[in-house]
Amino acid sequence: MVILAAAVCAVLCVRRALPPGSAEVPWGTVGLLTGLYLACELPGRHPFFGSSVPISAGSFFPLLLAAAFLLPPAAAALVAIPGSLAGRVENAPVAARRVWRTAQLVITVWVASTVHGLLGGGATLGGPDPGLLPDFPYAVLPACVAALAFSLVLTALDGSILAAAERLPVRRAWSGLLPSSLGPHLVHGLAGLMMALLWRSSYGPLSALFVLLPMYISCWVFSQYHRQQAAHRATIRALVQAVDIKDTYTRGHSERVGRASVLIARELGMAEDRLEVLRFAGILHDVGKLGVPTRVLRKDGPLTPEERRVIELHPEYGHEIVRGIGFLGEARAAILHHHERLDGSGYPYGLSGREIPEFARVVAVADAFDAMTSTRSYRRGRPVPVAVEELKRCAGTQFDPQMVRALARAVERCGWAAESVAVTADEAVPLPGAGAGAGAGARSGFVRQASRPRPPDGLDGADGLDAAAERPR
Amino acid sequence: MTGAVPAVRGGAVALALGGLAHTLWHGVHEPWHALAFGVLITVGELARWGALPGEREPAPLGAAGALAYALLGRSGGQPTTHGVFQVIAVLVAAQLVAAVPHVARGSGPTADQLARRIVTVTFAAVCFQPLYNSGRTADWFGDGPFFALFLLVLLGLTALCDAVLGALLLRSGAFPHGFRSRGGTSIPYGPLLRDELRALLGIGSAVCATGAVMALGVAVAGLWALPVLCVPLLLTQVSFRRFVAVRTTYRQTIASLARSTEIAGYTPHGHARRVAVLCTAVGRELGLSGTELTVLEYAALMHDIGQLSLVDPVPDGATAPLPAAEQRRIALLGGAVVRQTGVDSEIAVVVERQADPYREQPLPARIVRAVNAYDDLCGEGLSGPLGALERLRLGTAHDYQPEVVESLAKVLARGGLTPVPPG
Numbered sequence: 038m039v040i041l042a043a044a045v046c047a048v049l050c051v052r053r054a055l056p057p058g059s060a061e062v063p064w065g066t067v068g069l070l071t072g073l074y075l076a077c078e079l080p081g082r083h084p085f086f087g088s089s090v091p092i093s094a095g096s097f098f099p100l101l102l103a104a105a106f107l108l109p110p111a112a113a114a115l116v117a118i119p120g121s122l123a124g125r126v127e128n129a130p131v132a133a134r135r136v137w138r139t140a141q142l143v144i145t146v147w148v149a150s151t152v153h154g155l156l157g158g159g160a161t162l163g164g165p166d167p168g169l170l171p172d173f174p175y176a177v178l179p180a181c182v183a184a185l186a187f188s189l190v191l192t193a194l195d196g197s198i199l200a201a202a203e204r205l206p207v208r209r210a211w212s213g214l215l216p217s218s219l220g221p222h223l224v225h226g227l228a229g230l231m232m233a234l235l236w237r238s239s240y241g242p243l244s245a246l247f248v249l250l251p252m253y254i255s256c257w258v259f260s261q262y263h264r265q266q267a268a269h270r271a272t273i274r275a276l277v278q279a280v281d282i283k284d285t286y287t288r289g290h291s292e293r294v295g296r297a298s299v300l301i302a303r304e305l306g307m308a309e310d311r312l313e314v315l316r317f318a319g320i321l322h323d324v325g326k327l328g329v330p331t332r333v334l335r336k337d338g339p340l341t342p343e344e345r346r347v348i349e350l351h352p353e354y355g356h357e358i359v360r361g362i363g364f365l366g367e368a369r370a371a372i373l374h375h376h377e378r379l380d381g382s383g384y385p386y387g388l389s390g391r392e393i394p395e396f397a398r399v400v401a402v403a404d405a406f407d408a409m410t411s412t413r414s415y416r417r418g419r420p421v422p423v424a425v426e427e428l429k430r431c432a433g434t435q436f437d438p439q440m441v442r443a444l445a446r447a448v449e450r451c452g453w454a455a456e457s458v459a460v461t462a463d464e465a466v467p468l469p470g471a472g473a474g475a476g477a478g479a480r481s482g483f484v485r486q487a488s489r490p491r492p493p494d495g496l497d498g499a500d501g502l503d504a505a506a507e508r509p510r
Numbered sequence: 511m512t513g514a515v516p517a518v519r520g521g522a523v524a525l526a527l528g529g530l531a532h533t534l535w536h537g538v539h540e541p542w543h544a545l546a547f548g549v550l551i552t553v554g555e556l557a558r559w560g561a562l563p564g565e566r567e568p569a570p571l572g573a574a575g576a577l578a579y580a581l582l583g584r585s586g587g588q589p590t591t592h593g594v595f596q597v598i599a600v601l602v603a604a605q606l607v608a609a610v611p612h613v614a615r616g617s618g619p620t621a622d623q624l625a626r627r628i629v630t631v632t633f634a635a636v637c638f639q640p641l642y643n644s645g646r647t648a649d650w651f652g653d654g655p656f657f658a659l660f661l662l663v664l665l666g667l668t669a670l671c672d673a674v675l676g677a678l679l680l681r682s683g684a685f686p687h688g689f690r691s692r693g694g695t696s697i698p699y700g701p702l703l704r705d706e707l708r709a710l711l712g713i714g715s716a717v718c719a720t721g722a723v724m725a726l727g728v729a730v731a732g733l734w735a736l737p738v739l740c741v742p743l744l745l746t747q748v749s750f751r752r753f754v755a756v757r758t759t760y761r762q763t764i765a766s767l768a769r770s771t772e773i774a775g776y777t778p779h780g781h782a783r784r785v786a787v788l789c790t791a792v793g794r795e796l797g798l799s800g801t802e803l804t805v806l807e808y809a810a811l812m813h814d815i816g817q818l819s820l821v822d823p824v825p826d827g828a829t830a831p832l833p834a835a836e837q838r839r840i841a842l843l844g845g846a847v848v849r850q851t852g853v854d855s856e857i858a859v860v861v862e863r864q865a866d867p868y869r870e871q872p873l874p875a876r877i878v879r880a881v882n883a884y885d886d887l888c889g890e891g892l893s894g895p896l897g898a899l900e901r902l903r904l905g906t907a908h909d910y911q912p913e914v915v916e917s918l919a920k921v922l923a924r925g926g927l928t929p930v931p932p933g
Binding site: 097163170171173174176177187224227228230231234235238239240242243246247248250251252254255256258259261262265266267268269270271272273274275276278279282283324325327328329332333354357359360361362363364435 | 586589658734741743748756769819848
């Protein structure tokens with residue numbers, strides 16, 4: 038419905054340019070810009086470029102804005118049509134999305150061009166004659182106002198389609214869009230202004246293309262950035278899965294501890310960037326188990342004091358492993374100290390009270406909480422309220438009461454799905470031991486998922502809790 | 511070629527002194543333009559603050575501003591009169607001003623970077639200013655689209671000159687003084703130049719395009735065009751910096767993952783890092799560059815990751831002396847772990863195939879295999895590096911590619927490992 042309305046509006050915008058009689062439309066410029074926009078959008082569809090040049094929508098807005106500055110509104114709106122109809126669409130339904138995007142851009146460009154014209158922007162651009170210089174400081178104003186109008190209309194249309202299609206409340210659909218897109222659109226506006234200036238000058242359209250290159254490259258780099266970041270996330274998960282290879286009892290534990298840590302921190306009102314680091318602290322807290330011999334980790338029966346000492350080295354191993362990862366910052370301290378206890382009887386250093394880093398205190402609570410509520414092969418998980426009571430009982434001696442209270446509040450408010458193992462979509466990827474089909478015949482010497490009952494060995498973070506409750510049932 | 515660094519530095523110093531002296535003697539033409547471009551270059555150079563080690567061009571705005579000033583023939587429709595010497599003088603003055611806070615912080619740009627910038631910009635100015643001021647370009651190209659093309663071609667040449675210079679400096683800086691007299695062989699020049707040229711496609715082309723646009727924009731609209739034109743390039747710089755930051759983090763994480771086998775006690779201390787550094791050096795020797803080197807480096811870092819799946823460590827963590835079937839099984843398990851890390855599947859393939867006979871392997875896997883065996887054998891017995899190389903040579907019929915082993919020997923003979931330029 039919204040799409041239809043927008044399409045009708047778009048047609049109305051363009052209609053005035055279509056009669057061949059309209060004299061003032063510079064068809065040469067229209068044709069050139071249209072072809073250019075089409076040529077820019079097409080590589081996104083090509084399978085070869087498609088993967089290496091993932092061009093997001095908006096890479097070529099400077100071109101559209103330049104058209105808005107150079108041409109009368111109806112003709113400028115015409116420029117957007119072939120390119121946006123041909124451009125890449127990621128999700129189905131393809132046809133409806135194409136039509137919507139085209140209509141959206143036509144209306145937006147029309148508005149921007151109209152605003153620019155009303156402020157007298159056309160005359161500020163100068164011309165090819167040496168005597169016709171651009172009216173410079175003033176030329177920036179219409180361009181910026183037009184870019185502002187462009188941004189407003191585009192986000193308003195985006196918001197309304199979100200509201201219509203996904204039944205979001207209109208205010209929420211709009212609120213997030215404008216602040217994030219205003220800056221880029223202003224930059225696009227300035228680039229568009231320079232393109233229009235050079236286009237009109239004696240150097241002609243070719244020199245205007247030079248402006249596009251930096252914009253294009255920064256878009257390309259930006260997409261590379263997102264790819265690298267995704268790869269980085271996957272590597273962190275691989276680090277966690279490397280622990281799972283050795284210690285299959287605690288599958289999914291790391292991700293859940295990360296989630297619980299974030300819940301606590303959000304309740305405490307920590308800043309968003311620290312939340313991210315804390316999440317990594319939670320996810321990676323047990324990475325040091327990589328350093329513990331597999332035989333000890335997977336031992337059936339009670340541990341000897343010697344073996345317990347080896348296991349208690351895991352926070353230090355973990356710290357050693359992540360030492361080189363610069364961005365983890367505070368998370369490294371959390372990994373080292375997540376087994377410290379408030380009364381000073383924990384390990385590795387026996388810190389007490391406020392000496393224990395804040396992140397470590399958060400992770401300790403999250404770790405114990407998940408260890409109690411999740412079901413292990415040797416015992417069932419406890420109900421959430423029971424676990425919270427248990428934590429409250431140990432607050433002050435083992436855990437920081439502030440963190441326990443925060444967790445209790447957060448769990449009450451948001452709930453806790455203890456067994457939702459698949460926190461990340463890739464969690465379900467088969468582990469190497471089972472996945473390497475070629476080695477299937479010769480896997481005898483490798484660890485496998487055990488189904489034997491296993492007594493508690495103090496690895497659970499809940500190790501200081503009532504030992505009787507931890508016995509296998 | 512060993513004299514390249516002193517030659518470039520000396521040339522730059524001579525140019526700088528000549529430019530400053532000439533400008534002081536004759537006075538500054540169009541002081542407002544000189545000031546505006548000087549401020550632009552200074553601001554651009556200041557952006558070296560917080561540059562990360564892997565960045566190709568830490569001050570793109572400075573570069574673009576300097577190039578634009580070198581290629582400026584008109585401003586707001588009026589011809590300009592600054593010559594080559596004033597371009598150099600403004601550039602040098604701006605660089606000196608911008609260096610003050612850096613030096614105060616104790617982390618200035620290296621002399622080589624400054625020298626390279628001076629020589630490159632002088633090249634552009636010498637190619638352009640005399641031609642333009644004598645009116646030749648107007649005769650040849652007019653003042654229309656062909657002039658814009660001419661500028662672009664000129665900038666392309668300048669970029670080429672810069673790349674050649676960069677590779678030269680990198681190569682000369684790569685080994686210590688007096689090294690040649692000891693009979694070492696040098697790093698091949700080709701891959702270094704290829705790396706530099708590849709970098710041109712990224713930020714280099716953005717710098718060139720912005721330089722051309724600035725020169726043309728100022729010619730059309732006067733100095734007001736400068737701030738407007740900075741914006742897209744600044745955006746490019748910001749996105750590059752974020753990209754480099756996340757790439758650095760990613761590399762650190764991969765290295766941590768690689769180190770986990772050492773901490774788990776499966777491999778000797780520092781093994782993964784040593785193998786990665788040696789592999790990169792050998793790969794460079796064999797003419798790999800850019801992405802191929804990154805694939806090689808990551809694969810080398812993670813080549814032993816499959817051992818995490820073993821209940822008991824292999825003796826000394828050395829896979830080379832194990833039976834071939836066992837080696838291949840560990841390699842396959844490692845490949846499966848690597849596939850989950852989100853790196854290119856190419857890297858996983860290298861890890862998987864690292865234990866195959868060399869004729870069935872891709873080149874990176876051959877390198878990883880030989881270098882890993884070398885490091886394992888070195889640590890194993892009393893034979894030491896020479897003995898290890900000897901055993902590799904004996905295995906060239908089936909396991910190790912002869913060319914790879916010879917390159918390894920060459921790299922080792924060089925004594926030091928070559929530094930890896932970021933790419």
